[in-house]
Amino acid sequence: MGRGGSASQVDEHTPVLAAEALMGLALEADGYYVDATFGRGGHTALILQALGREGRVLALDRDPQAIASGRQRFADEVRLTLVHASFAELGTLVPAHAHDRPCRGVLFDLGVSSPQLDDARRGFSFRADGPLDMRMDPTRGEPVSAWLARAGLDEIRQVIATFGEERFARRVAQAIVARRGERPLTHTRELAELISRAVRTREPGKHPATRTFQALRMYINDELGQLGHGLAGALERLAPGGRLVAISFHSLEDRLVKHLMQRESQPDPALRSLPLLPAHARPRLKLIGRKQRASAAERQRNPRARSALLRVAERLP
Numbered sequence: 226m227g228r229g230g231s232a233s234q235v236d237e238h239t240p241v242l243a244a245e246a247l248m249g250l251a252l253e254a255d256g257y258y259v260d261a262t263f264g265r266g267g268h269t270a271l272i273l274q275a276l277g278r279e280g281r282v283l284a285l286d287r288d289p290q291a292i293a294s295g296r297q298r299f300a301d302e303v304r305l306t307l308v309h310a311s312f313a314e315l316g317t318l319v320p321a322h323a324h325d326r327p328c329r330g331v332l333f334d335l336g337v338s339s340p341q342l343d344d345a346r347r348g349f350s351f352r353a354d355g356p357l358d359m360r361m362d363p364t365r366g367e368p369v370s371a372w373l374a375r376a377g378l379d380e381i382r383q384v385i386a387t388f389g390e391e392r393f394a395r396r397v398a399q400a401i402v403a404r405r406g407e408r409p410l411t412h413t414r415e416l417a418e419l420i421s422r423a424v425r426t427r428e429p430g431k432h433p434a435t436r437t438f439q440a441l442r443m444y445i446n447d448e449l450g451q452l453g454h455g456l457a458g459a460l461e462r463l464a465p466g467g468r469l470v471a472i473s474f475h476s477l478e479d480r481l482v483k484h485l486m487q488r489e490s491q492p493d494p495a496l497r498s499l500p501l502l503p504a505h506a507r508p509r510l511k512l513i514g515r516k517q518r519a520s521a522a523e524r525q526r527n528p529r530a531r532s533a534l535l536r537v538a539e540r541l542p
């Protein structure tokens with residue numbers, strides 16, 4: 226594909242761990258649910274199918290293209306409200322759209338969607354050439370190319386090492402800094418080729434640029450910061466008995482989800498020994514089941530499902 230790339234031919238995303246996510250939400254026909262990561266609406270469509278006439282879904286996505294595509298696909302669906310927003314704003318958005326209904330469940334299906342990866346113009350993919358952008362919301366913030374043009378060598382190294390767990394982060398950062406001294410790095414393929422030369426090891430089935438691209442994407446979109454706010458907002462807004470379901474694709478994301486669920490399912494350690502726990506020290510969540518992975522059949526059908534991990538917790542009174 227040439228520079229600038231072409232739009233994705235297929236505007237679809239196969240929902241991962243769909244049956245498990247629905248089961249985790251323990252849907253009630255007339256409940257109010259939040260899909261914090263609408264994407265192309267795969268999970269939302271299944272939730273709506275299971276709800277009755279009084280059921281409602283609030284679906285968010287920070288990507289304006291996801292929302293535009295959803296508005297077309299679900300044009301006749303009166304039970305769905307689609308909002309272009311970050312899930313970091315869940316704390317205010319959930320009550321704003323609740324019409325006094327309790328929130329019975331929040332679903333997070335993290336990471337990027339297939340249409341985002343497939344559209345070279347978004348700059349997420351090292352396989353197709355496009356502008357080095359990687360913003361999920363291109364109306365805010367700066368593209369990766371702008372950050373790489375100004376960040377210090379050590380900052381770049383740290384981002385690649387932390388979010389990409391890349392052993393050769395220093396070599397990659399050095400190569401980027403050397404290249405930008407000659408001319409600006411503006412396109413995905415240039416960066417992918419630069420990384421292929423800097424990274425010595427070859428992991429089976431993995432392009433040498435995989436780790437660096439993932440790291441840059443997570444950093445430029447502040448994915449972990451957003452997730453921290455999103456989980457806190459969900460916890461605050463879920464009604465007692467409401468379910469929190471999170472599907473993550475990266476060990477650092479899963480660690481955040483796991484730690485929050487574990488911490489919130491214990492009494493406050495400082496007050497644990499009191500004979501009667503004050504309300505604010507009681508656990509706010511109950512863990513539901515163990516972490517789940519996609520079945521072998523799903524992993525074979527959908528390679529994205531291979532790294533997916535699902536966790537469920539229930540809001541306590």
Ligand SMILES: C[S@@+](CC[C@H](N)C(=O)[O-])C[C@H]1O[C@@H](n2cnc3c(N)ncnc32)[C@H](O)[C@@H]1O
Nearest residue numbers: 240262264265266267268286287288311312334
């Ligand atoms: C894996 S896809 C979701 C796919 C969706 N479940 C489906 O079945 O079509 C993740 C989506 O979450 C969105 N997203 C990621 N971080 C977000 C955030 N902080 N706030 C809102 N949306 C976010 C991305 O733009 C992307 O569209």
